[in-house]
Amino acid sequence: MLPTEAELRERLTAEQFQITQHAGTERPFTGKYWETTRNGVYHCVVCDVALFSSDTKFDAGCGWPSFYAPLKGDSIENRVDYSHGMTRTETVCARCGAHLGHVFPDG
Template sequence: MAQKTIERSEEEWKKVLTPEQYHVMREKGTERPFSGSLYYNKEKGIYTCAACGQELFSSDTKFESGTGWPSFYDVISSDRVKLKEDTSYFMSRIEVVCSRCGSHLGHVFDDGPAPTGKRYCINSIALNFKKEGEEDKQGGEGK
């Protein structure tokens, strides 16, 4: 089940997030492909929202898509993300946002592997990684 919703003013988000995170997560920007540290991560664990700490993806569903961003074929639970139509940049895509804090994470496409056929293409900067057996560094409520 999704955790309690977190609401903050944009000024509060600017204090919690780095400028790069703010641009991606609150202004719906994107990071350069192949630039994110979690793109190359092969360790077992859980990927959490960098803004609020909600658990989003398991390393068990991460796969190499070749796109330059961490890709997953499923979320931990469907209530952890919200999907929204995105028609920016003259494209039709489905935006993925954290259901707890509303932060932009990336997009989902229908060209992923079995069993779901989905590719959640997520900005590395929008995620933190909790290694299997470790506590979340964020404590579940932002930085």
Template structure:
């Protein structure tokens, strides 16, 4: 069984599409968009700690947004020139799951907006 077949067997169709095929969930539909509890957002595929709730903010874009990745530095950056745009894709450093994109229009102190698909995350409350 290939690694891709293992992902297909272990993830639902939407999560597979987003995390393994670089898809995007529809805006304002994600499970974690309005989550306000304290905790950690981890990779749905491998459990790596990606974002802390203290860095989450409402960007109004329709996807969970964070101004910094966790201190674990489990988010990797890649150039994305798909769809006629130049963007920075973010992926899980451990399992290569597509998370979303990062933009330079976030709040202080970083000025970054990590725009993340809810289906690529799980939440672990404190």
């Protein structure tokens, strides 16, 4: 069962809530994991599903964690995003729909 909005507001930081629930973006080069090099698995902050392995993390030079493949093919979904006058590919958690970021063709 997925958490309610009230549960998420209580559990997540304001920034985590804005990013995951409203497709917000943290400032580049500031996030907890953008520079992390430890081995492990990255999980969704909302529903805890395993999303990415550190083995697929790379430095795209953008200031956000970047991965070239999900841990499992069905752990993420890519959607067309027409916000901000652009056409982009948004990546979300397949289980809960939490916004994870965007896919860029140069990275």
